[in-house]
Amino acid sequence: MELFGVIGNPISHSLSHVMHNAAFQDMNKDAIYVPMHVEEPDLAAAIYGARALGFTGINVTVPYKEQVVPYLTSLTPEASKTQSVNTVLFTNNEIIGHSTDGAGFAQAVVNELDIKLAGKRFLILGAGGAARAIIHQLAEENCQLIIANRTRHKAEQLAQEINPNFANQVQVISLEQADLAKATATSEIIVNTTSVGMEATIDQSPLPVELLLPQHSVVDIIYNPQESNLLAAARKLGCQTRNGVGMLVWQAVKAWEFWWNIKPDVDVMYAALNKSLDKN
Numbered sequence: 001m002e003l004f005g006v007i008g009n010p011i012s013h014s015l016s017h018v019m020h021n022a023a024f025q026d027m028n029k030d031a032i033y034v035p036m037h038v039e040e041p042d043l044a045a046a047i048y049g050a051r052a053l054g055f056t057g058i059n060v061t062v063p064y065k066e067q068v069v070p071y072l073t074s075l076t077p078e079a080s081k082t083q084s085v086n087t088v089l090f091t092n093n094e095i096i097g098h099s100t101d102g103a104g105f106a107q108a109v110v111n112e113l114d115i116k117l118a119g120k121r122f123l124i125l126g127a128g129g130a131a132r133a134i135i136h137q138l139a140e141e142n143c144q145l146i147i148a149n150r151t152r153h154k155a156e157q158l159a160q161e162i163n164p165n166f167a168n169q170v171q172v173i174s175l176e177q178a179d180l181a182k183a184t185a186t187s188e189i190i191v192n193t194t195s196v197g198m199e200a201t202i203d204q205s206p207l208p209v210e211l212l213l214p215q216h217s218v219v220d221i222i223y224n225p226q227e228s229n230l231l232a233a234a235r236k237l238g239c240q241t242r243n244g245v246g247m248l249v250w251q252a253v254k255a256w257e258f259w260w261n262i263k264p265d266v267d268v269m270y271a272a273l274n275k276s277l278d279k280n
């Protein structure tokens, strides 16, 4: 039996095992995927322990996506670009770090909104870890990007990393209403990558909802709740809306491609996740 899992802290909220195990079963794979709580001082032991136990691969989630890098023998270009790893492959001699978050987000948007990315104008709310992967990927796909983040210098740092390579595709604005109004008026797709809309901020929106226009497509990478405050307001206005389930599924699909060079049944993964979320 092949062993897989995800390490993080906290990990009890993770639904990764639900979709991976459903897809293993669907494809008659003799494999199992388990969530694993790891304390920070044990991170190196967890990585080397997984290798010693014969794991084929693991996923890495918050807060270890950057911290795991020193324990790996090499990084793929996708992981190197963002210095962030969400997928690890153990081979005989190597522990290889990869990142599927950006490509997973992009694939979810292309499929779920039925669009081509090149030239699309995005307003991205947030500049944390998930935003980092998403923004690097969208820049590579020749999208025009405006970023607004509570801590402005994090957005500016991202723009500085990207703009020299991609002809100034990234613009940074403040969270002032006037700046957001200008940005929403010129954007086609609005993406929330902040955690505003879940847990303690479940009743809040990361964007004043009166700035939404019916022609916007709105993606919130939060998936629990399945419909955030922002998405509910956008849907009521007639916008096309999608939650974070698609990103979660497609980053997992791309992890399978990295581990095994095969593609799971995407519909099985969506169904397993949505069933599990419906129970919450």
Ligand code: NAP
Pocket (backbone or CB within 6 Å): 062, 125, 126, 127, 128, 129, 130, 131, 149, 150, 151, 152, 154, 193, 194, 195, 196, 198, 201, 221, 222, 223, 244, 245, 247, 248, 249, 251
């Ligand atoms: P992170 O690195 O901690 O970044 C959090 C982001 O949210 C930062 O931009 C932060 O702004 C902003 N933020 C937090 N609280 C805020 C507040 N009260 N007001 C305004 N901004 C606030 O976290 P992450 O890993 O990027 O995850 C962010 C969200 O994405 C989480 O909800 C997570 O569940 C979701 N996510 C979904 C997927 C998926 O597959 N669907 C994958 C990864 C993450 P500052 O920079 O100012 O702190």
